[in-house]
Amino acid sequence: DTEVTQTPKHLVMGMTNKKSLKCEQHMGHRAMYWYKQKAKKPPELMFVYSYEKLSINESVPSRFSPECPNSSLLNLHLHALQPEDSALYLCASSQGTSGPTQYFGPGTRLTVL
Amino acid sequence: AQSVSQHNHHVILSEAASLELGCNYSYGGTVNLFWYVQYPGQHLQLLLKYFSGDPLVKGIKGFEAEFIKSKFSFNLRKPSVQWSDTAEYFCAVKGILTGGGNKLTFGTGTQLKVEL
Numbered sequence: 001d002t003e004v005t006q007t008p009k010h011l012v013m014g015m016t017n018k019k020s021l022k023c024e025q026h027m028g029h030r031a032m033y034w035y036k037q038k039a040k041k042p043p044e045l046m047f048v049y050s051y052e053k054l055s056i057n058e059s060v061p062s063r064f065s066p067e068c069p070n071s072s073l074l075n076l077h078l079h080a081l082q083p084e085d086s087a088l089y090l091c092a093s094s095q096g097t098s099g100p101t102q103y104f105g106p107g108t109r110l111t112v113l
Numbered sequence: 114a115q116s117v118s119q120h121n122h123h124v125i126l127s128e129a130a131s132l133e134l135g136c137n138y139s140y141g142g143t144v145n146l147f148w149y150v151q152y153p154g155q156h157l158q159l160l161l162k163y164f165s166g167d168p169l170v171k172g173i174k175g176f177e178a179e180f181i182k183s184k185f186s187f188n189l190r191k192p193s194v195q196w197s198d199t200a201e202y203f204c205a206v207k208g209i210l211t212g213g214g215n216k217l218t219f220g221t222g223t224q225l226k227v228e229l
Binding site for chain 2: 041043045
C-alpha cells in the first residue's frame with residue numbers, strides 16, 4: 001500500500017485565520033515532506049522531516065509552521081497567510097531521506113481570501 | 114546544485130500516435146531519476162523510476178524511459194497513446210550525496226493532450 005492521505009481536500013481561509021493541514025501515512029516511512037504547487041508549475045519543496053525531526057526548511061515564511069507529532073503524521077499550521085499562498089499543498093513520504101522514492105498524497109487545495 | 118529541463122511544455126497528439134517527452138538533468142554525480150504523472154484533478158503518481166542497472170526501465174500503463182548517461186537524459190516514451198493519457202508529466206531527479214539527503218528536483222512539466 002503506497003497511500004498517503006491528506007485532509008482537508010479543500011480549504012478556504014481569510015488572511016487572519018489559523019488553520020492546519022494534515023497528512024498521514026501508514027507505510028512505515030520515516031521521512032515526510034511538504035510541497036507547494038501552483039497551477040501549471042512543478043511542486044516546490046517546503047519542508048523535510050526525517051525521523052520526526054525537521055531536517056530541511058527551504059526558507060519558508062514563518063506563517064507556515066510544520067509539525068511532526070509522530071512518524072505517521074505531519075501537520076502544516078497556517079497563520080496570517082497571503083492570497084499568493086493559495087496553491088495545492090502536497091505531502092509526500094519516503095522510507096528515509098536516503099530512500100529514493102517519494103509517494104505523494106492527493107493534496108489540499110488552499111484558497112486564501 | 115541539480116536542475117531538470119523539460120523542453121516540451123505542451124504536446125498534442127492523436128490517439129495511437131507515439132510519444133516521446135524529453136528530460137535532461139544537470140548534476141555531476143550519481144542520480145536517481147523519476148517520471149511522475151498528474152491526471153486532471155488528481156495527485157502525483159509515480160510512472161517509473163531509474164536507480165541503476167538496465168538503462169531502459171518500464172513503468173505502469175505501457176510507459177518506458179531510457180537513461181542515457183552521456184547525454185544526461187531520461188526521456189519518456191510510449192508507443193501508442195490513449196485519450197486517458199492526457200495529463201501533466203513531470204521528470205524529477207535526486208542527486209545522490211555521500212551524506213544522504215533526498216531532495217527531489219522537478220522539471221517544469223509537460224502538458225500532454227491526446228485527441229480522439
